[in-house]
Amino acid sequence: MNYEFPAEWREGVYQAIVQRRDIRHFLPDAVPTEKLAKILKAGHHSASVGFMQPWDFIIIEDVEVRRKVKAHVEAERLIAAEGFDGERREKYLAYKLEGILEAPINICVTCDRERTGGKVLGRNTIRDTDVYSTAGAVQNMWLAARAEGIGVGWVSILQPEFLNNLLGLPENVTPVAYLCVGYAKEFPERPVLETTGWLPRLSLEKIVHSNRWGAPSPQKLADELRQDRIPHKDFKNG
Amino acid sequence: MNYEFPAEWREGVYQAIVQRRDIRHFLPDAVPTEKLAKILKAGHHSASVGFMQPWDFIIIEDVEVRRKVKAHVEAERLIAAEGFDGERREKYLAYKLEGILEAPINICVTCDRERTGGKVLGRNTIRDTDVYSTAGAVQNMWLAARAEGIGVGWVSILQPEFLNNLLGLPENVTPVAYLCVGYAKEFPERPVLETTGWLPRLSLEKIVHSNRWGAPSPQKLADELRQDRIPHKDFKNG
Secondary structure (H helix, E strand, C coil): CCCCCCHHHHHHHHHHHHHCCECCCECCCCCCHHHHHHHHHHHHCCCCHHHCCCEEEEEECCHHHHHHHHHHHHHHHHHHHCCCCHHHHHHHHHCCCCCCCCCCEEEEEEEECCECECCCCCCCCCCCHHHHHHHHHHHHHHHHHHHCCEEEEEECCCCHHHHHHHHCCCCCEEEEEEEEEEEECCCCCCCHHHHCCCCCCCCHHHHEEECECCCCCCHHHHHHHHCCCCCCCCCCCC | CCCCCCHHHHHHHHHHHHHCCECCCECCCCCCHHHHHHHHHHHHCCCCHHHCCCEEEEEECCHHHHHHHHHHHHHHHHHHHCCCCHHHHHHHHHCCCCCCCCCCEEEEEEEECCECECCCCCCCCCCCHHHHHHHHHHHHHHHHHHHCCEEEEEECCCCHHHHHHHHCCCCCEEEEEEEEEEEECCCCCCCHHHHCCCCCCCCHHHHEEECECCCCCCHHHHHHHHCCCCCCCCCCCC
16 A cells, blocks of 8 residues: 655645744734634644643733743843854844744643653653653644744743743643744745854755764765755745 | 645645654565655754754664664563553553564654754753754654655654664764654554553643633634544545
């Protein structure tokens, strides 16, 4: 039996992957409830260690709550700037890193470390596999959102304790991602940190190893990996 | 500008999400190099905190290496069984949890915590965001593989130190995922741990909150979430 998807479905998967961007510029338009629901279902359909489904989704529309998040992120952003020197600090401070207030919706995705009790099938050696599962669910949401024409920006400059207090999270629940969600002004072809020269894109060939760290790939695979960009494909709507 | 994908592309994204399974039964057929390369590119095109791209991919085909992994996992599986009582232990031990030797390829996906030096844009408050990025890359690979008709099983019952030694990982590099990759015997409609009653599927409506933990969703969203399964859609190949 051939389980390969038809060509257009496959294209959709790859285009969602390659056209997904971290969005910080949003339009004020509301996200239709049906689209929001589909994005949440995409997250909930993700894999989880021991079928634990450790995620919860807190949908934040309340402007007062978002103002507090924005103020906290702004303070942490300035603290972080101290870690960079000179030109690098200027550059860091010039980036727009989030759209907490511009986006109509924020979503905090959390991980309940004790959702199914202390013993979880498959979590015996690496305790954080439940958090990895939650990060995977976020990726599903991000790709589904891209397919729907909705932008997602992941804001990581937050103290977990701040969100614990603000959102009233129970003791065993950890915030994993804080997302801004809304119609994107645009989906740039490449990440902003790439186009503005913050860091270069790595060569895929150099980070694929054969059987052991540092051993190069067989020639045929190395040749395939050298052309490491998935081409963008334009599309027509409607 | 409407950035929504055309209907068939969108369907592809949702069907990859809903038809993705954790695969433990593999056919011996080799994975074509082009397909493997596409799966790796899908991972490399994922988002990363501060454009850090902290991932490496170690492709393990060597049977001797995989035998060692298998023996280690088997030992850890038996240790983990001690954590379950009576009937639950029997059930746990009856599950086939991996296809390390049956699958033609294993892939260890790692996270280099120091890839771009100690200061990473966006990693100042949550040190593990680089590991979250790596988990997101794994999700991209999993979905791309599903689109290609290739199964992926994530084996989590491993001690990281074991992989560090076996694969010669540098000091700052942490294994995040150990994947079995190959043609799947089948893609079951639901997770095995769901159909065999290990744990129930959670109601999405109950794990979506409004503005604060424990506050229910507005009626319209709650209605949408109550029907929380994304329907499977059959397809024809060729």
